[in-house]
Amino acid sequence: QQQVKQSPQSLIVQKGGISIINCAYENTAFDYFPWYQQFPGKGPALLIAIRPDVSEKKEGRFTISFNKSAKQFSLHIMDSQPGDSATYFCAARDSGSARQLTFGSGTQLTVLP
Amino acid sequence: GAGVSQSPSNKVTEKGKDVELRCDPISGHTALYWYRQSLGQGLEFLIYFQGNSAPDKSGLPSDRFSAERTGGSVSTLTIQRTQQEDSAVYLCASSLVQGGTEAFFGQGTRLTVV
Numbered sequence: 001q002q003q004v005k006q007s008p009q010s011l012i013v014q015k016g017g018i019s020i021i022n023c024a025y026e027n028t029a030f031d032y033f034p035w036y037q038q039f040p041g042k043g044p045a046l047l048i049a050i051r052p053d054v055s056e057k058k059e060g061r062f063t064i065s066f067n068k069s070a071k072q073f074s075l076h077i078m079d080s081q082p083g084d085s086a087t088y089f090c091a092a093r094d095s096g097s098a099r100q101l102t103f104g105s106g107t108q109l110t111v112l113p
Numbered sequence: 114g115a116g117v118s119q120s121p122s123n124k125v126t127e128k129g130k131d132v133e134l135r136c137d138p139i140s141g142h143t144a145l146y147w148y149r150q151s152l153g154q155g156l157e158f159l160i161y162f163q164g165n166s167a168p169d170k171s172g173l174p175s176d177r178f179s180a181e182r183t184g185g186s187v188s189t190l191t192i193q194r195t196q197q198e199d200s201a202v203y204l205c206a207s208s209l210v211q212g213g214t215e216a217f218f219g220q221g222t223r224l225t226v227v
Contacts, residue, residue, distance in 0.1 A: 043218030099144075101158070106154070
């Protein structure tokens with residue numbers, strides 16, 4: 001059972017545009033929601049993360065919006081750059097004993113120059 | 114090294130052979146995770162180690178998969194009698210403590226079963 005649903009699967013944005021990636025979850029036990037960025041041939045790297053007690057977190061050009069009642073969260077990349085072209089994964093951490101991250105299926109972002 | 118190190122970076126094996134994948138976590142990190150990333154898919158949790166506690170094996174897809182962590186540091190993921198559907202990138206991650214807010218990933222081992 002997929003616990004974190006991510007969309008779109010792929011996204012093409014012009015340089016300077018806004019990239020928006022959405023995720024939805026079902027498990028109310030999730031207590032931490034990170035986004036990871038992965039370049040080809042590399043492992044995922046933490047980009048930005050949010051806890052459910054806040055509705056928005058901004059770090060530079062990256063913003064997470066979190067809607068606890070709807071069980072949805074999204075990543076916004078402002079002023080998208082070609083260097084942002086990568087695969088983005090949303091994730092959620094279980095508050096239970098294992099604390100492993102459950103990942104979405106990923107979004108391949110291409111920012112055109 | 115400063116990061117999570119995985120070896121080999123690439124492995125091609127024949128169907129039915131056993132393979133071992135290695136992960137060296139960041140020094141001092143007590144939590145270690147293995148994930149599998151199939152082409153175009155997200156990351157599938159396999160197994161988790163925390164200190165000297167019994168590992169959480171709930172994500173292992175079959176009894177052909179096993180993992181150990183020696184001395185609370187290096188971990189080895191073993192796949193016996195490999196099948197073509199085992200082809201994927203196997204990622205290891207470590208964090209400072211159980212459920213630590215940042216999990217650091219290695220760059221993975223790309224396994225191809227032919």
